[in-house]
Amino acid sequence: MEFLAQNLLNGVSIGSFYALVALGYTMVYGVLRLINFAHGDLFMWGAFLGYTALTAISAAGLSPGPWVFVPVLPGVMIVLALAGVLLERTAYRPLRSAGRLPPLISALGAAFILQALARNLYGASYKTYPSSVSLPGGVRILGDVTMGTTQIVAVLAALLLMSALHVFVHRTRVGTAMRAVSLDHDTARLMGIPVDRVIAGVFLIGPALGGAAGMLVALRYGSFDFTLGWTFGLKAFIAAIVGGIGNIPGAMLGGLILGVVESLGAGYISPQWKDLIAYVLLALILIARPGGLLGERCAERV
């Protein structure tokens, strides 16, 4: 029972990070019907930019305690938001009317560029955040089920960001316009909605959340390298598909399910098999519901 609870907890924790990254894929897909392959690498850059900021603070002679996240996390989010808008402007907008394949190739190109940049600037070795930024201790949740304080804070931050996004998308004018644009560009234009600016807004939010996830993942798992975008990011992408790509609650649900299944697979069967188990289950979900759990029921209208 406690073993189950511990695994569920781990699963929710990792799943909330998948979800945070999955949101970026799904929101861009929503407004552009484009798979933004570069999103995983922007997420990876979040981890590296955080690393740079933390090591700079150390180098300046200040011992970076957990408090440094208060300025550094929003800072990294802002830098990535700007990078996201730049990406949209340079790699996607010029190809907006070129059909579906050219933007996809452009996305792959951008992904490779971001990855190569990270490898060349930071090297191929694993990086670790200074241990002084972690919160000490852990919390006993029930019985022997425990969770590190850092983990708890990271998960709460992820959930908080997702709630903020939910409120934004459902309770504000601009958020509602984002949903309208993902349904129908032309009709949104007839309403006076500046569709290009709304799309740019999506490219602000997605990478900002991805960047935050990058830092939180680096903090929780200790070490990372330039392949983080492909390894972790790809799983987040799959989470978005399972939830129903284009659907925001779907991305959150998909992320959580992937995290929980993976964690249960690792706990009850074997850590070596966890990816296989997770992917088989996800394949089964997609066979039963090709549009994803919360996606459109019928095949996509192109």
Added chain:
Amino acid sequence: MSEPILDIRELHVWYGQIHALKGASLTLGAGEVVALIGGNGAGKSTLLRAISGLIRPREGEILLRGCSLVGLPAHEVVGRGLSHAPEGRKVFTALSVEENLAMGAWVLGGDRTRIDRQRERVFSLFPRLLERRRQLAGTLSGGEQQMLAIGRALMAEPQVLLLDEPSLGLAPILVERIFATVREIHRAGVSILLVEQNARGALALADRAYVLETGRVALSGAAADLLVDERVRKAYLGEG
């Protein structure tokens, strides 16, 4: 007739190799209802889409109160006082009725009093929408969706309203309702360009009308005259 509020001159629109509008001209006077009728593929929707800026004409002029709309991005046209309820309703299916109306009021910005007043007007025009205001637009019936499409277009406080086949796919009783509402909107001072396949209903409602055939205006005149015109009766009113 006084200075037209909307003046379309010699409009040419191409879709790639397809010459969809071949020099169509049309005017809408302030306070008028003008019907635009014609068969499938005549270019009626193309004309409305060109006016709204969704497609760019290759040649010709579109003047709204004397100012050119050509080249203006589509999202800036509605702010000039012209709303377009597109063919096929195009409500935002995954948004609620209220959210659809809020999107229609986009150009009013955050002006709550104007938005609320406009919403009241729409709800009094279509009480059914008030009952369903929290329902997703995709779950509305076809007639309700049409009401929402018109109501949404009205949210922007337009002086000119373009309606593309509002009666499409509706039962006769509902068609009556929609036409009656169009008349009511007109009485409130909105100038209306009404595209219709239901030529009889549209001509009964309109002051003037144009008949579009393969991208050209084939006939135009007072609606009452066209209603008894031999060619119109044969081609569009289904009479021998």
